[in-house]
Amino acid sequence: MSTDATPKARAKRRDAQRNREKLIDATMDVFTERGLDVPLEEIARRAGVSIGTLYNHFPSRDDLIAAFYPAKFAAQIEDADRALECAPWEGFVWYLARLCERQACDRGLSDLLSRRLPDTPELRQACAQSYERTSRIIARAQQDGSLRADFTPQDLTFVIWSSISIIKATAAVAPDAWRRHLAFLLDGCRATAAHPIATPSLDMEQVLKTMPTLGTATAQHE
Amino acid sequence: MSTDATPKARAKRRDAQRNREKLIDATMDVFTERGLDVPLEEIARRAGVSIGTLYNHFPSRDDLIAAFYPAKFAAQIEDADRALECAPWEGFVWYLARLCERQACDRGLSDLLSRRLPDTPELRQACAQSYERTSRIIARAQQDGSLRADFTPQDLTFVIWSSISIIKATAAVAPDAWRRHLAFLLDGCRATAAHPIATPSLDMEQVLKTMPTLGTATAQHE
DNA sequence: CAATAACTTGAGGGAACCCTCAACTTCTAT
DNA sequence: ATAGAAGTTGAGGGTTCCCTCAAGTTATTG
Numbered sequence: 475m476s477t478d479a480t481p482k483a484r485a486k487r488r489d490a491q492r493n494r495e496k497l498i499d500a501t502m503d504v505f506t507e508r509g510l511d512v513p514l515e516e517i518a519r520r521a522g523v524s525i526g527t528l529y530n531h532f533p534s535r536d537d538l539i540a541a542f543y544p545a546k547f548a549a550q551i552e553d554a555d556r557a558l559e560c561a562p563w564e565g566f567v568w569y570l571a572r573l574c575e576r577q578a579c580d581r582g583l584s585d586l587l588s589r590r591l592p593d594t595p596e597l598r599q600a601c602a603q604s605y606e607r608t609s610r611i612i613a614r615a616q617q618d619g620s621l622r623a624d625f626t627p628q629d630l631t632f633v634i635w636s637s638i639s640i641i642k643a644t645a646a647v648a649p650d651a652w653r654r655h656l657a658f659l660l661d662g663c664r665a666t667a668a669h670p671i672a673t674p675s676l677d678m679e680q681v682l683k684t685m686p687t688l689g690t691a692t693a694q695h696e
Numbered sequence: 697m698s699t700d701a702t703p704k705a706r707a708k709r710r711d712a713q714r715n716r717e718k719l720i721d722a723t724m725d726v727f728t729e730r731g732l733d734v735p736l737e738e739i740a741r742r743a744g745v746s747i748g749t750l751y752n753h754f755p756s757r758d759d760l761i762a763a764f765y766p767a768k769f770a771a772q773i774e775d776a777d778r779a780l781e782c783a784p785w786e787g788f789v790w791y792l793a794r795l796c797e798r799q800a801c802d803r804g805l806s807d808l809l810s811r812r813l814p815d816t817p818e819l820r821q822a823c824a825q826s827y828e829r830t831s832r833i834i835a836r837a838q839q840d841g842s843l844r845a846d847f848t849p850q851d852l853t854f855v856i857w858s859s860i861s862i863i864k865a866t867a868a869v870a871p872d873a874w875r876r877h878l879a880f881l882l883d884g885c886r887a888t889a890a891h892p893i894a895t896p897s898l899d900m901e902q903v904l905k906t907m908p909t910l911g912t913a914t915a916q917h918e
Numbered sequence: 919c920a921a922t923a924a925c926t927t928g929a930g931g932g933a934a935c936c937c938t939c940a941a942c943t944t945c946t947a948t
Numbered sequence: 949a950t951a952g953a954a955g956t957t958g959a960g961g962g963t964t965c966c967c968t969c970a971a972g973t974t975a976t977t978g
Contacts, residue, residue: 662884
């Protein structure tokens with residue numbers, strides 16, 4: 475209202491910056507350990523600030539989540555790139571196992587996929603990047619003759635969803651059980667195992683609407 | 697304290713019996729439609745009684761659940777019996793699809809598998825019956841040479857868990873999507889698709905501990 | 919070292935759900 | 949008909965988490 479003639483918005487105060495960082499660090503830890511539904515007080519406590527300060531920096535849980543996931547997406551994209559350096563089928567298998575491993579040791583990450591995320595440009599971009607690589611991983615393995623021809627990038631979502639549920643169910647009793655489930659699924663993905671499937675693949679629209687990544691494209695009522 | 701010399705406990709009052717039945721009916725409907733975590737007031741409202749009466753008849757949510765699931769288990773056992781009348785592989789496939797179909801149209805049923813149930817004799821018996829049939833369905837298909845030899849009854853849990861997560865994720869967008877997932881999984885279950893799996897099957901103990909049916913065998917702290 | 923804008927604090931109000939219990943109503947047996 | 953046991957009721961206290969905002973604290977700038 476008064477002196478807003480400065481070229482850009484004025485820099486944050488030093489202590490405020492520090493608090494923001496402490497909050498982000500705490501968020502990464504707490505979400506990873508306990509999932510995205512943890513009480514926000516827990517994050518404030520861990521960061522050593524009051525709940526009021528938390529709300530000052532991050533007005534809603536979604537803002538914390540928005541600070542949480544980019545690193546996770548980036549790691550996933552790196553994994554995809556590494557997978558593309560392997561032989562086609564091995565890369566495909568390794569990538570899926572890697573996805574699952576990450577879910578298995580990160581409750582926040584596995585919660586991400588069952589939650590509507592805000593529709594930010596960064597997220598759209600991360601999705602596009604991820605999709606691009608995933609498609610290549612799949613296409614390579616199909617050209618190679620090892621992956622069944624009717625497998626689509628959207629079908630990968632099934633692998634993730636189903637593995638997450640196994641991971642969550644068996645975490646306390648047999649933390650490796652998902653590997654067995656994945657093995658069955660992979661055997662069903664081989665070209666040599668393929669029998670025609672009547673139900674068509676989801677299209678990308680449907681996957682987006684369903685859960686991970688973007689909400690209903692352009693926000694809904696929030 | 698006074699006149700408890702009657703051979704058996706006195707019969708319930710007529711109106712109390714009626715209320716109990718209304719509550720059970722409401723429970724079946726509400727759990728089926730909205731899952732096991734619905735507010736109990738909703739059930740009382742639907743039954744046309746007060747919340748106090750609900751608590752009078754069913755002191756805890758678990759007691760309502762205990763009234764809910766036997767019919768569901770019975771249906772499942774019937775399905776298994778029908779499956780045993782088909783050809784081995786067809787029976788196996790039909791049974792799995794049937795299980796999933798039931799989950800798909802019954803939120804209460806799908807919640808059951810991700811919740812610790814009370815350890816009652818009836819439940820133990822239902823589990824034993826179910827296990828006995830399931831084992832036969834599997835054994836038949838293996839002897840037949842169609843189902844891979846390393847598939848165990850415990851692996852069936854994976855099929856259910858994973859399908860439930862697909863069902864929940866896609867219910868709003870593509871209510872049939874689970875069929876595609878199941879098809880991949882089934883292709884991976886064929887004897888001809890089998891590749892050796894390093895991770896061993898869960899044993900029955902572990903499955904019980906994990907989730908469905910019984911809690912930690914002989915109750916824990918409740 | 920003010921003065922002031924920026925930031926922090928935590929008590930507290932709100933919502934959703936749980937469960938209880940003292941006062942009331944209804945059934946049933948005599 | 950009536951007494952008393954059996955059953956019902958719903959307001960209200962408890963819990964957990966959400967989020968706000970008036971009052972207090974701290975950094976920054978001249």
